[in-house]
Amino acid sequence: MEQRDAAADTTGHEQRRAPYDPMPHGPAEVGVGPWPGPWPAGEQYDPQLLAHGDRRNVVDRYRYWSLEAIVADLDTRRHDFHVAIENWQHDFNIGTIVRSANAFLAAEVHIVGNRRWNRRGAMVTDRYQHVRHHPTVADLAAHLHGLPGGPVTLLGIDNLPGSRHLETMSVPRRVCFLFGQEGPGLSAGAREVVDGTFSIAQFGSTRSINASAAAAIAMHTWIREHADLTGDATWRG
Incomplete structure (x- = not known):
């Protein structure tokens, strides 16, 4: 519950x-x-x-x-990055990713697959964050590539051959980070339509890190490169 x-x-x-x-x-x-x-x-x-x-x-x-006034004010300052999560197994990480997307002020969060998702980890931050549903990753890609202002690059996270290193790559300003389910990673359909993939450097014994942790790392990488950190544009909890 x-x-x-x-x-x-x-x-x-x-x-x-x-x-x-x-x-x-x-x-x-x-x-x-x-x-x-x-x-x-x-x-x-x-x-x-x-x-x-x-x-x-x-x-x-x-x-x-009021809630409506907060959302309206956030809409005047949202960043140019999006976050997308595949939702084939009702992954509990989705809510946590939404919470991080709210903290870093993502333009939108996209849920791919099942429309219902586990909101527990969002801690009600989904009330302040635009969340959009897409039946397939192909639908997501079509939506992003047709947005006003030009296409949004769709980058998936997976340690696949040819994946770029997040630590050394230049993150596009208009980008959507796509994350697969905890365990299997990006689906085959996602691998076919993404504009590229990136990986996060690890140094321990496991081959992957938690999906919500990876999402937060990716979003903060965008913040470090593109966000306005001056004046009252940011606050620190």
Whole structure:
């Protein structure tokens, strides 16, 4: 059963620590209480949150903002990279990848295969992230190659012969990282349609790393190369 977000109910009556709170030994409550004093003006503010408090796991910039206002603001700043995950086995890693995509502000997340996916690891961040479904990888590739502004390069991660080294390659600005299922990796159909593959250097005894960890590494590689790290364009938790 999917965990309930303690802040999903905007009445503020849920006082328990949210299940995704990264600091379990901190204060008993997360977020902020009712707005003290006269309410601020602005369409972005949610009256229910102002009245009862905002217990969501959001950065201070978005305290008391409505969900719709947060998504609208994020849409003005989203990055040029996409993330896609094959979903043939209801992989539990998908939710975690969505959470990382939200943290790094991906343009979109694409689910390929089964429409239903395991949201548990997303920790409700899918509410703030655009998620699109495609029946096949070929459908995904057609969508990416036909986007306004020019085609988006589709790169898969797999340690196949000819895969480029992520550590030394120049990551395209307009790119979609495609990840296969935990274990089997990219499907045969995916290998046929991707524009290329890359691998992540490893030095231990196993031949692969967790899919969600690999996705976070790839996204952060894009951030290091292309993201604006000045001013208030970024925050550090």
